[in-house]
Amino acid sequence: MSEHISSVKLYITIWIALMVGTILTVMAARIDLGVFNPIVALAIASTKAVLVVLFFMHVKYTHEKLTKLVIVTAIFFFLILLALTMADYGTRLWT
Amino acid sequence: MFQSMPLWPARASTLANDVDALYIFLIAVSALMSVLIFTTVAFFAVRYRHRKGQHAEPIEGSHALEITWSVIPFCVFMVFFAWGAKVYFSERKPPQDSAEIYTVAKQWMWKFEHMEGQREINELHVPLGRDVKMIMTSQDVIHSFYVPAFRIKQDVLPGRYTVAWFHPTRAGTYHLFCAEYCGTSHSGMVGSVIVMEPKDYEAWMGGGGSQPLSVTGELLFNQLGCATCHRKETQGRGPSLIGIYNRPVLLEDGRTVIADEDYIRESILQPAAKIVSGFKPVMPTFQGQISDEQLNALIAYVKSLSGPASPSVGKGMAAATAQP
């Protein structure tokens, strides 16, 4: 079976989207959104990361479910590291 | 021979009884489980040993059995967990009116300061029958305050306070160990905890002519010029410290923190870290200018400004040392 070949147009479109994301995140940082500042920043970064993974890294077109499983596993264990560490730091001041 | 080889450390605190009871329970369950497994293995090994002409029976497995021997251990484990958690909670939560002793650990010694002002190195005298709370910090690396006879252990960290408490139930001299590896003389960082009958303790207490820790702290407080801004009656450039200990403090950035020992310590060493609402960060830092012992004295003084003074070890006994 042959690999999926994306069009140059698609690559350029994704690139433009990434550029727009970069500008958006700089602009968003300069507005006071309170607690939403880091959330917006991470949401934009994650959107950009997903675009890169899906299109530049061809995960959208892979015939292999395993690749997706591998990515999800990594994110899961990374979140475990963060969540359980913060379970300590977040509750140290509780009485 | 067996007299010199006890299987058990002395049991000299209320907690020791709780921990030992739990330990015996765990040993009983574990012994039961291991005997069960070992006899089964041994029985199978002998009963089904290879003999000519006899063949193994093909057996695939059994879901019912798998579930049984998952669920039953799990339930037993939950009992272990719940009981252990209960003991741990009482270990970690000192009673409200515990007597307080400040501890500074350094390579490789233990320094103790009583509220009455007595200072000791590698020896800690405490009276029988009082709740005693150790407020501990380290000058260098991580140490660990471990008294096997009390079944307590708590790491002592640089840069912050940790707390351990105990209620001695038997007079005697007990080992104090550093349980966290701390460099060359780790195994020399040992001492004794001497639990005394109250009247002996009083006599010991009377021996030293020192002043209470909070008085030392008050002198220091004036000497360092703290009192010019943190005034007693009127509002100065700094917030009043009357009654703040263990109370919530509203900060300039909107957060609220509890004014515990760590907060007071931080506010002296890094005054700008948490600015009280309505005040300006004008206080100079005392980082590097005062020792951990002086810091403890200041904290003891600040705490003494909050209602009833922090109970001392001697308090509650016949002729308690006078409190300021």
Added chain:
Amino acid sequence: MATAALETGERETYLNREYGVKSWLLTVDHKRIALLYLMGITFFFFVGGFFALLIRLELLTPAGDLVQADTYNKLFTMHGQVMVFFFLIPAVPAVLGNFLIPIMIGAKDLAFPRINLLSWYLYIIGGLLMVYTILSGGVDTGWTFYTPLSTEFLNTNVVSAALAVFVSGFSSILTGLNFIVTIHRMRAPGMTWNRLPLFVWAHYATSIIQVLGTPVVAIAIVLVALERLFHLGIFNPSLGGDPLLFQHLFWFYSHPAVYIMILPGMGIVSEIVCCFSRKRIFGYKAMALALLGIAVVGFLVWAHHMFVAGISLYAALIFSLLTYFVGVPSAIKVFNWTSTMYKGSIRYQTPMLYAFGFIGLFTIGGLTGLFLACLGIDVHVTDTYFVVAHFHYIMVGGMVMAYLGGMHFWWPKISGKMYPEGWGRLAALLVFVGFNLTFFPQFILGYMGMPRRYWDYSHSPEFQILNVLSTAGATVLAVGYLLPMIYFVWSMRYGKAAPDNPWNAAGLEWMIPSPPSTFNFEEEPVVTWEAYNYDEIKENEEVPVAH
């Protein structure tokens, strides 16, 4: 191309295909790389063992009289680092796993043979750094590298030790990566996931931990080195950093690392118990799932090493609870091995003796793990000899017993020679007795309150009797470990030639010649049977035993 073997007229095997140092150092054959690892691992096992003996001799008397305090601190530090990073973690995967996994799944080699060789070179480079660390004065951080002791207060070779651990960690990651890809991609036709030997499942689970956990300890160790070299201040309490953060990152790997050590051992024991009971494993699926379960849940429990370290009360509760979850799959495994023997036809060859030993010692190690997970007890016994005894029961009682069992079981396949059975049984017995004598007294010592890493206990002479017992046991243990070393080497020259399948065992590795040829299989095998199909293998009444 005429090979060395053909010229002498022997059957060509992976051992005699080519001769010369170059043919070994540049080999990409997984079996030869396994032997390269075997040499490195055996070397480090005896280096670490030598340190252990010195530690035990020092503790014979309460006073610190054999070596200086600093020397003692270096001894236990380097004992830990050498044993953990250069023996326990690589031993089973890199030797037996490397040799057997491709054969067991019907492949000619691992997916990335050159990366496999690279792993070995990284292991050796890490090992040389460790040897350099030892020879140039040693390191005394404790194997855990706790900050700020390691970053601010010691002037021994912390950086080279950190680098040694970092490089060997890379080797471990690449081995795990290679195994995962191999098991996914290289299985022979018909070798479905449900037909994999549990040995392969165990290595799959192990590899997941290696790949996910090792990088975290790598970065933690790098940050320690950066703090020393460039005075970065990530864990430095005098800048407001938290030394406990280092402990979190360290144990995020180093607790699962225990499962890197024990899971492959569990795989070995499953193979041996089935073979010498002539039975299918009891509850194959439960066993495979338990392996994966231990690997995954093992990542959720790390802070149980920190119950008295100053973490939050509530975090301690969560980690204690999660730790009990990992107890369940471990219990399942013990019960299933026991049940596998039910109505079997059991023989007591050396590998089976080690398997018996493993089950017993792992049970004790596991049960005492429940003590340490129990918050109230842990406060008293953590950082005492109770912990030392517990993890030696898992690592030495469990992992080393399994490793030796596996070495005996597959030695005929690896070397083409039989080891002397009588000596093998004697050594197994010595190891078992010596081990228990060494480490059981330490449980009692721990509960009595003897802290670990103490050079001098002259303040507590009541600890001496148990320490004497322990040291006595260590000497028996040392003899037990030296014996196999001697007779394995002896057997290479004088041992009876091994048949292709000396145990009448199931599994692809027993269907090819001993020792195998370079590409394992003449033709790609097609698997049509389940794992451990002992009911389909005709039992040979005469089991060949070399004397």
Added chain:
Amino acid sequence: MHTSSTATVNHEAHDNPALLHYFATAEQQKDAASLGMWIFLITEIMFFGGMFCAYLVYRYWYFGDFAAGSSSLSLTLGTINTIVLIGSSLTVALAVRCAQVGKKKAIVVNLILTILLGLAFLGIKAKEYKDKFDEHHIPGQASFFLEGHIPRHPDIPVNQRHAQIYFSLYFALTGMHALHMIIGVGLFSFLTWKATQGTFGPGYYTPLENGGLYWHFVDIVWIYLFPLLYLIDRHP
């Protein structure tokens, strides 16, 4: 002893020089390489993950000082670098595409563009590091001093200790990232050399694709580093 029944496995004719003997088919080999690369990338996620975890803890503790440290970075250079790196990801993706469609010259052009963009990134990063040296923002040095105050709290000065933690993390994170970039540039120089030999085409471009995966991963790390390090509390 029972032997396995032998089946004729469809061995591809060994006319593909890139097919290694122990793989049955080129596709098996390609899948193995791709899976291996992805697993390598998850180890990289966990490697950076440890540092992100430290970042999270200290940002939560010392937010104001982190914001002050962040404001001392050059937003302009950071943004330019982000754009440069995204551009290089595009050229990498295009290089792989050129291999898929067999435009051998264009592969080389795109790879050289990638290397140039990578070097540009490293150059700008070096300039930023030099600025930090000149401004005495190097943690652990006696001369460390971060002027100013916590953003929007003009009367709260920066805590010099906590600011050093921010810069420690800044240098650790961007330093590790830059190290990955340097390795990437080296890797891509090798790939460019291979490409000039005409190695890659529609039939075989696995090394190129895996190199691309690596490059994209390093790009993604930066996509997170940029807001986390440069954009803390930047609003007036």
